[in-house]
Every structure is written in C-alpha cells, then in structure tokens.
Amino acid sequence: MNRKRNTVRNIFLGISSILMILTLYMIFLYVPVEKEMGIVQKIFYLMVPMGWLALLSFLIVFIGSILYLINKDSKWDVLAHSSASIGILFTALALLIGAIWAKPVWGVWWTWEARLTATLVLFMLYVAYFMVRSFTADEARGATFAAVIGIVGFIDIPIIALATTLWRGMHPGGIIFAGGLAPSMLLTLITSLIAFTFFYSLLLMQQISLKNNENRLKKLQQYLN
Amino acid sequence: MASRESSSSNWAVEIQGLTKSFGPRTALRGIDLRITAGNSVAIFGPNGAGKTTLIKILATILKPSSGKIRLGGRDIQKNTEEIRRLVGVITHQTFLYSNLTAYENLDFYSRMFDVPHRRERIHEVLNIVGIPSRIHDRVGTLSRGTQQRISIARLLLSKPRIILLDEPETGLDQQATALLWNALRLEGEEQYTIIHTTHNLARGFETCDRMLILARGEIVFDRERSSMDLTDLTQAYQHFIEVTS
C-alpha cells in the first residue's frame, strides 16, 4: 500500500520536474519578448499559474469541507486542511508576484486592481480558515469550524470577484488579454499551468501523508496515555 | 399512554453498538444497553470515562458516530423531535437565562415544548419545587439553591418520561437533590425512567435499581442493586478503575 503510494508520488515528481524545466525553457528561450511591456511581461507566465493554484486549492478545500461536514470522516478534513496549507502559500506568492508585476506596469507596488484585491480577500479567507482552527481548543470542533469557513469562503469568491470588478469599473480580462494572446504565448502559458498543477498535486500528496502520519502519532500517544 | 407502551417493547432505552469519537479521540467504544421502563439506573465512572458523552447523546445534543439508539421505541436519528419531548435533562448547568425572571424562563421553555395551559402548568411546577414567591425576580439575583429549584421546575414542565441526570450533585446541593427525587416521586402517576451519572458511589447506590460502571468508553460492570451492597460496589469500582488506569 505504502510502496504503491510512493511509486505514484515518484511518478508525479518526475513529471513535474520535466514539465518545470520545459516551462523554464519556453518562458526564457522559446516565447518571444512582448512588444510593449518588454521582458517584464514574462512574469505573466508565473503569475497566472499562482492565481490558478490559489483558486484550485480553495476548490479542493471546499470539496473536502463539504464531505467532512456530511460524514465527519477525518480523511476529508485532512484533504481540505492540506490543500489549504498549500493554497495559502500560492495565494501569498500570487500577491507577491502581483506586486512585482504592478511596479513596472503601473509604477506602484500595490494597486487596488480588481483581481489583486480579490486575491487579497482570498488570502484573508485562508487566514480565517487557519485562525479558527488554531483558536479552537477541541481539535474535531476546530476542523468543523474550518470546514464552515471553507464552504462559506468558496461560495463567496465569485461574489467578491464580481463586486471588486464592478467597484473598479473594469471588465474581466481587460489588461492581460487585450488584443488577444499570440499562439506561442498561449502555448507557454498552458504548459506552465499544467506544470504547476502537477506540482500542486505532488505537494498535496506529500502534505496529506504528513498529516496522516501526524494523526497516527496522536492516536498512538492517546493510546499510551 | 397505555397504547404507547403496548405498541413498543418494554424497553425505555435500547442502545446497540454505540460509538462516539471526536476526531482522533474516541469517547465511547461500543455500548450495548437496555433499560426497562420505570427503572432507575446509576452510571458510575471516573472523569473522562464517557458518562457525559453518553448522556448528551441520549439527550440528542450530540450525534452518535455509529450504533443504534431507541428511546421509548423510537429511533433517535429519525424521530428526534418526538424523543426530545420524551426526555428531560439536568446537568450541572441550570439552562436558565440570568436576565430573565423565573417565570419568564419557564414561560420560554413551555413555549418551546408546546406545553398546554402554560400559566397553570408553570404555577403547578413552581409549587412542586416550592417557589411560589420571587417568581418575578431575575434569576441572576436568586441564590444558587433557588436557581437549582427553578431548573428542576424546568425539567418537570414538559412531563418527560425519561429523565437524564448528568452528575446532578455537582450542580445541585443536597437539598435540591432530595427535592428532585421527591418531585419525581410526586409527579409519578406514571413511572419515570431515570438514568443518572455520578462518581458519588453512596448517593448513586441509594437511588438506583441498577448500577453500571463506565470506564474508557465501555460498560465494564452491570448489576442489579438487589444483588449487592455498597461495599461490594465500592470494591468493584476500585477494581475496575485500577485495571483500566
């Protein structure tokens, strides 16, 4: 059983490594430099996957949370919790990369651009998810409360996105996709997205097995007391 | 009432394979228990044995992780609201709002339980517990003993048939405990089934027909009171507590 899991993980490790190298090659050697923004535009191939993983992680948190509330099986909480701990990292990176992008493009490190604002709120939702867990004395109740945040937060994301977009008076896709994307750029972006998605799956598997081991240790400890 | 009893078995409480876990922590591991209607059962056990968890599950405050429970012949998962009408609970907390008067508290609970003829019933139960005056004082200003009496009045209000007492003596003083047992006898044209948890062996022994010892989430001892005396119980209790700790 364990060996089988390890094999799967090694396969994912292999695939993500190859795809990551391929992505780097495509970003720096294959895809041409954009005319108006110059070399800075290459950040884009990293920024979009980060935003995607921030959302994908929360989707997994959402699914895990629903299943946990329905049947209280702690394996679903492990899934949601693991995905959240990876998600908060990618959301932070998305904000950081967003700031690096904002500086040359808009001249400031931070701007209340709709997508950046929504990402910031998403980050705060992740913080709430971890906060409520660590502030609840009883572990099982903490997991339940976190699941509630996971569900409410995810349902809230489209409303937040809509509100921030209307708030800035913008329409989605405005800046990045203005004038469309050249085929080579699109190909690079898609490769990068696939590479990072594999990387996410690998991290998720790793995190889940870590959490499972932690829980097994806790059970042993309880048994020994 | 007679038809209710004949339609179901004579068991007031039927528990099969009940387990409850809180995340990685297991509180009850496979409880099987049947209690005859009209019996009074004392459950002994040290702290953390799972007594409160068991009471809370029977009171429908907690949901079981697995297992089947029937109270008065009704399934606890399916007929939850009916069962709540059947069951009365007293714990070490009074369940009373300290900013409301005694009367307002009882009025609130009788609305929640759809008690018919609210006013009359409230005065009736207040008379049973002996607080005709001061019913329009805020509960928070009353003495602990009086609050406990009002809490007993709250229990009696809905005429429950199955009474769950979770360590009543930690919440109720000696007088109030005596009052509670008296009140249950006074109202008892019909028989109450009483389940109460305690770690006071002598007190529990006095008031029960049957004794259980719960340790580490399992029933390790189950005897009729008539078959033994207090010293036997004390010995058995110490034996099981030592074995399991």
Place this chain on the structure above:
Amino acid sequence: MMFWGKVLAIVRKDTISELRTKEVVASVLVFTILMIVIFNFACSANYELVKSMAPGILWATFTFAGVLSLNRAFIAEKEQGCLEGLMVCPISRDVIYVGKMVTSLLFMLIIEMVTLPIFTLLFNVNVISLQLIAIVILATVGFVAVGTLFSAIAINTRARELVLPILFLPVVVPVVISAVKASGLAIAGEPWSQLYSWLLILLSFDVIFITLSYLIFNHVIEE
C-alpha cells in the same frame, strides 16, 4: 406556523433580556456616535471631504457596529449552558439559527435607523432616503446571515472578540463594497436604475448566505 412561533419565542426572550440589560442596542449606539465623531476629526471637519467620504464613514461605522453586536449574540446562550437547553427542546436547529438571526437583525436595524438621522445632523449630509433605507436593510440582512453563523463559531473559540471580525470581515467584503457604492450614488441623488447592479449583488448575497447558513448551522452547534 409552528416554526415561526418558536422563532418568535426566541426573539421575544432576547428582546426582554435586552430591554433589561441594554447590553447591545444602547451600548452599540453609543459606539456608533463616537465613531462618527472620531471620523469627523479624521476629516478635519472639511465639508467637501466629509461629503465625498460620507458613504465610506457610514459603512465603516455600521460594519464595526455589526461586529460588536454580533459578538454578543450567543453570550447569553453560553452562560449556564442555555444553548444545550435550546438543543434539547423539540425544535430543529434551524429554529435556533433563524431566531438568533432575526434578533440580531432587529437590534442592528434599530441601531442603524437611529444612527442615520444623527449622521445627517452631525455631518450635514442627508443620508435619509428610501434608497438608503433599502440599502441598509439589504446589507444588514447579509451581515446577520453570515454573522450569526460566525458568532456561533466564535463563541466556542479562545479570544472570540478577535475571531469574529477575522472570520466576518473578509466574507462581507462584497456587502461593504456594494453598500458603499450604492450609498454614494443614493447620496448624489442618482435614480434607482443606477443602483440596480449593487442592490442585485446585495440581494444575491442575502439569498445565498441565508440558505447556506441555514444548511450548515446545525454542524456548528453540534459536535
């Protein structure tokens, strides 16, 4: 009918208690007035500045007032195990959620309806209109829909006064944005059609989160 009868019993009990203690409505009202005064200093009593900031000040005040009053929603239930007392009553958990939510809504609306004329008076910006009342009601329903759920969570945590705003504020961001924008338009005298998209966001937030909270509330109070 049974359902609403029980809901009303909960609202009635909380209202009697509130009339006696004045813990929520009166105390939070004092807080909102203080907020308005402080914001006035923040704007240096500059009329033009105040006028442009009025919707923001109004909703910052209401949001914090919401956090404060929601923080108190479950305190009485936690004393003397009253929440367990409610849980052994022959009612579904939804009755408890709706009862507590209606109570909070009632208290919040009273606070806000008293604050609006005071705001108008102190800032000399008229914030009393049918449009604003509609915005206040829609936004407040959104606040209490998630706020009641989170308040029931926060009461079970350490440092609950801190936990509630951390859970509550990010989730109500769309409500705050919509309420501020819509109020700005209303104060500027725009017609209803201009407010339409913001009111629609508020309304959908209300419907979505009342339904969702209604569905998951029992998981919050049960272990």
